Amino acid sequence: MKEFEVLVTGRMMPLVMEQLESRFTLHKLQEAADRDAFLAEVGPRIKAVATGGHVRTDGALLSRLPNVGIVANFGVGYDSVDAGWAGQHGVVVTNTPDVLTEEVADTCLGLLLMTVRELSASERYLRAGRWEKDGPYPLTHNTLRGKTVGILALGRIGKAIATRCEAFGLTVVYHGRSEQKGVPYRYYPTLVGMAQASDILISVAPGGQDTFHIIDAEVLRALGPKGVLINIGRGTVVDEGALINALQNKVIAGAGLDVFEKEPHVPPELIAMDHVVLLPHVGSASHHTRNLMGQLVVDNIVSFLSGKGPITPVAETPWPPKR
Structure with a gap:
C-alpha cells in the first residue's frame, strides 16, 4: 500500500x-x-x-x-x-x-472522590508536616453518601460513569439532547433543571459550538452552595470565568477538572484554590x-x-x- x-x-x-x-x-x-x-x-x-x-x-x-x-x-x-x-x-x-471508555470513567470516579473528600488537600496537609504539627486534617463537609449525580451527556463514557456511580450507592440522573430509550435513569430536559436536582454535576459533553459554555453562571447557581462540578469531557463546555466566580464566592462547594478551556493554560485563580482538584487532561492517559x-x-x-x-x-x- x-x-x-x-x-x-x-x-x-x-x-x-x-x-x-x-x-x-x-x-x-x-x-x-x-x-x-x-x-x-x-x-x-x-x-x-x-x-x-x-x-x-x-x-x-x-x-x-x-x-x-x-x-x-x-x-x-x-x-x-x-x-x-x-x-x-x-x-x-x-x-x-x-x-478509552473504561479508563476515562475510572479517572472520573477518582477525580470525584478526590474532590468531594478533599483527598488532594489532605495529602498536601500531610506532606507539609501539618498532621504531626497541627493534628488531624479537619473533617470534610462533603460526602458521597445519599447524593444524586447528574451526568451531562450519557454516551458510552457517561454510561460507564453512571454504572460506577451506582456501585457507590449514588442516584444517577442525566441530561442530553434527547431522552434515551431503555435507560434506567431519570431524564431532565434542561441542564438547569438537572443541576437543581443534583448534588454533583459531571460533564462528559464534547466540545464544539453546540456545547460552548453551556455550563454557565445560571447552571452553577442551580447546582448550589453544596454542589460539586466534575468535568472530564471538554474544557470549552464550562464558562471558566463564571466557574472561578462561583468558586470564589461559594456559589458551589468545589470542582474537579481534568480539562480546561485553553489547554495547557490553567487560570491561576483555579490553581490558587484548595477546594479545586486539577488534573492535566489525563483521563485516558495510560500506555x-x-x-x-x-x-x-x-x-x-x-x-x-x-x-x-x-x-x-x-x-x-x-x-x-x-x-
Missing part, C-alpha cells in the same frame, strides 16, 4: 508513526518549513490524514487536499476536526471510541489505553485505503455515505 500517501498534521505517538511509515508514504506537516509550498506540492497526492486535538483540521486545510478520503482523529472528541465540512465534501472522519487509541487510528486508515471502509466513522460522516 506504499502507493498511498498519508499526511500527519502534528505530533503522534511512535506506534502510529511507525505503522503508518511502514505501510504508506508519510508526510509530516509539522516539519514543513513553508506550509503553503508543502501543501501545494504534496496536497493533491494525500489520500488520508492522521490528526489529533492539538491541530485544527478545518476546511481551509482539507481544501488543500482535494483527493483526501479519510481524516482519522486520535481521541473520542473530534471538535478540532471540521466534520461538517468533511461530510459535505465526501470525506469520512473517524475517532477512537470505546477503547495501555493510548496504545489502543493509536492502533485504532492506524486501523481506520488501513481499512479505508484497502477498500473496506472506515471502522469508527463519526455521526456527521456516516458510512456508507447517505445519498
Whole structure:
C-alpha cells in the first residue's frame, strides 16, 4: 500500500508513526518549513490524514487536499476536526471510541472522590508536616453518601460513569439532547433543571459550538452552595470565568477538572484554590489505553485505503455515505 500517501498534521505517538511509515508514504506537516509550498506540492497526492486535538483540521486545510478520503482523529472528541465540512465534501472522519471508555470513567470516579473528600488537600496537609504539627486534617463537609449525580451527556463514557456511580450507592440522573430509550435513569430536559436536582454535576459533553459554555453562571447557581462540578469531557463546555466566580464566592462547594478551556493554560485563580482538584487532561492517559487509541487510528486508515471502509466513522460522516 506504499502507493498511498498519508499526511500527519502534528505530533503522534511512535506506534502510529511507525505503522503508518511502514505501510504508506508519510508526510509530516509539522516539519514543513513553508506550509503553503508543502501543501501545494504534496496536497493533491494525500489520500488520508492522521490528526489529533492539538491541530485544527478545518476546511481551509482539507481544501488543500482535494483527493483526501479519510481524516482519522486520535481521541473520542473530534471538535478540532471540521466534520461538517468533511461530510459535505465526501470525506469520512473517524475517532477512537470505546477503547478509552473504561479508563476515562475510572479517572472520573477518582477525580470525584478526590474532590468531594478533599483527598488532594489532605495529602498536601500531610506532606507539609501539618498532621504531626497541627493534628488531624479537619473533617470534610462533603460526602458521597445519599447524593444524586447528574451526568451531562450519557454516551458510552457517561454510561460507564453512571454504572460506577451506582456501585457507590449514588442516584444517577442525566441530561442530553434527547431522552434515551431503555435507560434506567431519570431524564431532565434542561441542564438547569438537572443541576437543581443534583448534588454533583459531571460533564462528559464534547466540545464544539453546540456545547460552548453551556455550563454557565445560571447552571452553577442551580447546582448550589453544596454542589460539586466534575468535568472530564471538554474544557470549552464550562464558562471558566463564571466557574472561578462561583468558586470564589461559594456559589458551589468545589470542582474537579481534568480539562480546561485553553489547554495547557490553567487560570491561576483555579490553581490558587484548595477546594479545586486539577488534573492535566489525563483521563485516558495510560500506555495501555493510548496504545489502543493509536492502533485504532492506524486501523481506520488501513481499512479505508484497502477498500473496506472506515471502522469508527463519526455521526456527521456516516458510512456508507447517505445519498
